Amino acid sequence: MEDRKIRVVVAKPGLDGHDRGAKVIARAFRDAGMEVIYTGLRQTPEQIVETAIQEDADAIGISILSGAHDHYFRTIIGLLKAKGAEDIIVFGGGVIPEGDIPGLMDLGAGAIFGPGTPTTTTIEWLQKAVEEKRARESRA
Amino acid sequence: MFKEDQLQAIGKGAEAHRKTMEKMLAKAPERKKEFRTSSETVAPVYSPADVENIDYMRDLGFPGQYPFTRGVQPNMYRGRFWTMRQYAGFSTAEDSNARYRFLLEQGSMGLSVAFDLPTQIGYDSDHPMAQGEVGKVGVPIDSLADMEILFDQIPLDKVSTSMTINAPASVLLAMYIALGEKQGVRSEELSGTIQNDILKEYIARGTYIFPPKPSMRLITDIFEFCSNHVPKWNTISISGYHIREAGSTAAQEIAFTLADGIAYVDAAIKKGQDPNVFGERLSFFFNSHNDFLEEVAKFRAARRLWARLMKERFGITNPKAMMLRFHTQTAGCTLTAQQPENNIARVAFQCLAAVLGGTQSLHSNSMDEALALPTEKSVNIALRTQQIVAYESGVCSTVDPLAGSYYIESLTDRLCQDAETYIAKIDDMGGMLTAIEKGYVQQQIQDAAYAYQRAIETGDMVVVGVNKFQMEEDNSGRELLRVDERVGRRQAEKIAAVKAKRDNLRVQTTLDEIRAAARDESVNLMPRILDCVRAYGTEGEICGVLREEFGEYRENIVL
Numbered sequence: 199m200e201d202r203k204i205r206v207v208v209a210k211p212g213l214d215g216h217d218r219g220a221k222v223i224a225r226a227f228r229d230a231g232m233e234v235i236y237t238g239l240r241q242t243p244e245q246i247v248e249t250a251i252q253e254d255a256d257a258i259g260i261s262i263l264s265g266a267h268d269h270y271f272r273t274i275i276g277l278l279k280a281k282g283a284e285d286i287i288v289f290g291g292g293v294i295p296e297g298d299i300p301g302l303m304d305l306g307a308g309a310i311f312g313p314g315t316p317t318t319t320t321i322e323w324l325q326k327a328v329e330e331k332r333a334r335e336s337r338a
Numbered sequence: 339m340f341k342e343d344q345l346q347a348i349g350k351g352a353e354a355h356r357k358t359m360e361k362m363l364a365k366a367p368e369r370k371k372e373f374r375t376s377s378e379t380v381a382p383v384y385s386p387a388d389v390e391n392i393d394y395m396r397d398l399g400f401p402g403q404y405p406f407t408r409g410v411q412p413n414m415y416r417g418r419f420w421t422m423r424q425y426a427g428f429s430t431a432e433d434s435n436a437r438y439r440f441l442l443e444q445g446s447m448g449l450s451v452a453f454d455l456p457t458q459i460g461y462d463s464d465h466p467m468a469q470g471e472v473g474k475v476g477v478p479i480d481s482l483a484d485m486e487i488l489f490d491q492i493p494l495d496k497v498s499t500s501m502t503i504n505a506p507a508s509v510l511l512a513m514y515i516a517l518g519e520k521q522g523v524r525s526e527e528l529s530g531t532i533q534n535d536i537l538k539e540y541i542a543r544g545t546y547i548f549p550p551k552p553s554m555r556l557i558t559d560i561f562e563f564c565s566n567h568v569p570k571w572n573t574i575s576i577s578g579y580h581i582r583e584a585g586s587t588a589a590q591e592i593a594f595t596l597a598d599g600i601a602y603v604d605a606a607i608k609k610g611q612d613p614n615v616f617g618e619r620l621s622f623f624f625n626s627h628n629d630f631l632e633e634v635a636k637f638r639a640a641r642r643l644w645a646r647l648m649k650e651r652f653g654i655t656n657p658k659a660m661m662l663r664f665h666t667q668t669a670g671c672t673l674t675a676q677q678p679e680n681n682i683a684r685v686a687f688q689c690l691a692a693v694l695g696g697t698q699s700l701h702s703n704s705m706d707e708a709l710a711l712p713t714e715k716s717v718n719i720a721l722r723t724q725q726i727v728a729y730e731s732g733v734c735s736t737v738d739p740l741a742g743s744y745y746i747e748s749l750t751d752r753l754c755q756d757a758e759t760y761i762a763k764i765d766d767m768g769g770m771l772t773a774i775e776k777g778y779v780q781q782q783i784q785d786a787a788y789a790y791q792r793a794i795e796t797g798d799m800v801v802v803g804v805n806k807f808q809m810e811e812d813n814s815g816r817e818l819l820r821v822d823e824r825v826g827r828r829q830a831e832k833i834a835a836v837k838a839k840r841d842n843l844r845v846q847t848t849l850d851e852i853r854a855a856a857r858d859e860s861v862n863l864m865p866r867i868l869d870c871v872r873a874y875g876t877e878g879e880i881c882g883v884l885r886e887e888f889g890e891y892r893e894n895i896v897l
């Protein structure tokens with residue numbers, strides 16, 4: 199069990215077409231030995247949650263640069279709860295004002311990474327978060 | 339460009355310089371193992387030996403002369419400056435109208451409309467897919483009623499307007515024409531640009547709707563319609579900007595943009611249109627990135643290469659149809675969220691590169707755009723930056739002042755050659771549509787983007803304030819522009835009011851005509867779309883019919 203690779207969905211919710219960051223981080227996760235499912239553009243929250251559940255993902259990384267972050271984090275985290283999948287870690291990045299981050303954390307986001315974050319920072323955070331999640335699950 | 343005996347002496351000098359360098363390097367290594375631009379290696383020094391194969395009249399010529407390397411006009415900015423055109427739009431038509439009038443009062447010379455994502459993807463503000471996105475990255479335009487507010491007290495015969503709209507470009511252009519009719523301005527008098535470049539949407543920007551074939555038809559319908567009715571309109575803005583933002587190198591930016599251009603010219607010729615005519619109305623859009631001298635060389639190389647392609651590949655004889663005229667925007671991807679004021683300096687020299695590269699119009703980014711949409715204050719600093727370059731820097735007094743620099747000419751030449759190599763590869767694949775289908779272009783860009791990120795993380799590339807010279811800072815209290823979350827609901831109410839007031843029977847008839855025209859390629863869609871928007875048919879209704887007829891594009895995911 200310990201050796202099971204981290205499975206992460208990298209998601210582009212809504213209409214935002216900026217996918218440079220999503221693709222770079224997806225590739226960095228893959229190079230770090232994770233199994234990455236990249237959704238592609240224009241995913242509805244329902245599609246993203248469905249993908250994460252079907253793929254038995256540990257985490258969903260949301261990339262959003264259109265300013266609609268509040269709406270999408272709220273909806274995706276809400277749907278995960280409704281489907282009893284709230285153990286899936288939700289984190290994200292993009293153009294998200296610092297002042298909005300506490301609100302997203304209150305909704306249940308694990309972390310928000312702004313522009314300029316090294317991919318290694320995100321990778322290390324995710325490895326640790328998944329490790330803790332799995333430890334919680336094996337205790338339960 | 340030099341005589342044989344001069345070149346011999348220069349060769350000897352270069353050899354002596356190389357030997358001195360070798361000795362020096364043995365004692366003190368340089369800062370880096372290799373110096374590079376985004377695309378090319380850089381030697382320690384350039385001399386006439388590096389440009390000996392360049393023929394002045396063949397490769398440069400004078401400004402306003404083929405191949406236009408030095409610029410498209412004979413006197414460039416001595417006549418008039420470039421158009422200072424700031425891309426703006428947010429929240430509602432009312433708020434955006436206020437921002438446009440502010441920009442015009444402050445000396446902006448043309449408008450540039452940013453539409454929100456639902457508008458860019460052909461959804462009305464009340465569509466479920468529009469939730470959370472209305473008014474966020476631009477202004478929502480659902481019907482002619484919104485356009486009337488957006489341009490309130492802005493006479494369309496006095497401004498030129500650029501609209502960043504692609505998949506539904508016909509609809510927004512039709513609304514602009516219909517608005518002109520209401521203001522008493524004939525379509526022949528309208529000037530401006532629609533982006534209308536679908537290929538780069540598939541490659542890099544993401545606001546596509548329809549599959550390639552019907553999308554290309556919409557574009558060529560616009561070319562034809564404008565040739566006859568809106569002759570001063572730039573019917574397309576073939577865009578490298580977003581390709582570069584997605585991570586490409588400068589050489590790739592030229593190559594993929596011009597390869598897109600080739601595909602549009604091919605498509606219009608196949609429809610029986612004359613490239614000597616529609617070629618005059620093609621325009622381009624480039625990025626101005628950090629490597630100052632490479633960027634100057636890039637603009638010059640792009641002009642030279644496009645002129646040659648139009649003349650040699652398409653046999654064009656009208657020089658105006660060979661000229662690469664372009665808009666520039668400073669590189670959004672170089673803006674940092676860290677120490678955002680530093681972005682003012684970045685933008686300033688990116689502006690300078692665009693001007694030294696001979697741009698026809700320019701948008702300068704605001705310092706806070708890595709954080710949110712820009713505030714009025716930061717937009718004003720960005721505009722003032724352009725005005726300082728124009729009025730104070732002195733670079734506008736003579737044309738193409740960097741020409742003749744051994745480095746600039748050598749780099750211009752190498753960028754040209756590299757771009758030609760990519761274009762030849764794309765030709766071999768069967769053209770740009772196939773290259774996109776195969777994911778080749780996307781893969782090339784992503785590889786470059788990943789290499790760029792790696793270079794920052796290893797410290798090979800320094801980004802001031804990000805991986806060097808960092809400071810503790812707190813941006814949580816910074817003043818940022820916020821879009822009212824209630825905009826979506828208010829916009830939905832507006833649509834309901836328009837639908838209650840208009841002649842719904844006429845709207846239905848015109849929508850049926852659009853459907854019929856969609857099924858018959860020999861009919862131009864533009865006049866039908868124009869009829870529909872005159873009757874206050876909404877963008878979502880028109881694109882809805884076209885979605886049913888044409889289907890929707892599905893992204894080819896490349897990682």
